[in-house]
Amino acid sequence: MVNAVIYSSLTGSCERYANLLSAALHVPAKPLGDYVRPDGRVVYIGWAFAGKIVGYKKAAAKYDVAAVVQVGMAGGGDNGAETARAQNSIPACIKVFSLQGGFYMDRLPLLLRLIMKLKNKEIAAGLKKKASLDPRERALLTMATTGRGDPAAWDVSEIIDWCKAGE
Numbered sequence: 222m223v224n225a226v227i228y229s230s231l232t233g234s235c236e237r238y239a240n241l242l243s244a245a246l247h248v249p250a251k252p253l254g255d256y257v258r259p260d261g262r263v264v265y266i267g268w269a270f271a272g273k274i275v276g277y278k279k280a281a282a283k284y285d286v287a288a289v290v291q292v293g294m295a296g297g298g299d300n301g302a303e304t305a306r307a308q309n310s311i312p313a314c315i316k317v318f319s320l321q322g323g324f325y326m327d328r329l330p331l332l333l334r335l336i337m338k339l340k341n342k343e344i345a346a347g348l349k350k351k352a353s354l355d356p357r358e359r360a361l362l363t364m365a366t367t368g369r370g371d372p373a374a375w376d377v378s379e380i381i382d383w384c385k386a387g388e
């Protein structure tokens with residue numbers, strides 16, 4: 222039983238996913254740090270920063286985390302969840318999901334903008350070498366080349382199904 226959705230969001234994607242899950246599951250969505258421990262378990266949603274899920278360690282210490290959702294501009298691909306699990310040392314008892322979020326350069330603080338200007342060049346160069354791109358990769362290429370873009374889909378159906386199956 223999931224009783225709340227907790228999130229950390231810098232530019233809005235994790236917040237948007239948290240609100241979608243909150244509406245579908247009829248549970249509150251609250252920013253990490255704001256919220257007293259609810260009865261029962263939570264889904265934690267955090268954004269990817271160099272492979273790390275921002276706020277995961279804090280969330281795991283504070284709440285009974287049933288599932289973690291990593292949101293990254295490259296997220297949602299094959300093995301995304303298992304890579305996130307390995308890079309963040311998430312134990313097998315916690316379910317991991319990986320979703321693609323948006324990228325909005327203009328909402329970032331200056332230092333992170335500088336880091337991402339370089340990183341985006343690398344991402345775009347890698348994608349341009351591929352013979353064909355799937356919708357997720359096309360969305361990522363738009364983000365990397367224009368500095369702005371939404372994910373291929375804002376889709377939380379996999380997480381909703383998993384939560385409902387556990388009720």
Ligand SMILES: Cc1cc2nc3c(=O)[nH]c(=O)nc-3n(C[C@H](O)[C@H](O)[C@H](O)COP(=O)(O)O)c2cc1C
Nearest residue numbers: 230231232233234235268269271272293294295322
């Ligand atoms: C400094 C920095 C590092 C990032 N590292 C990654 C990464 O390792 N993998 C990834 O897929 N996305 C990465 N991103 C992209 C964000 O995770 C992505 O834009 C996410 O949707 C942001 O969520 P938010 O809008 O809730 O803040 C990075 C972004 C920044 C600013």
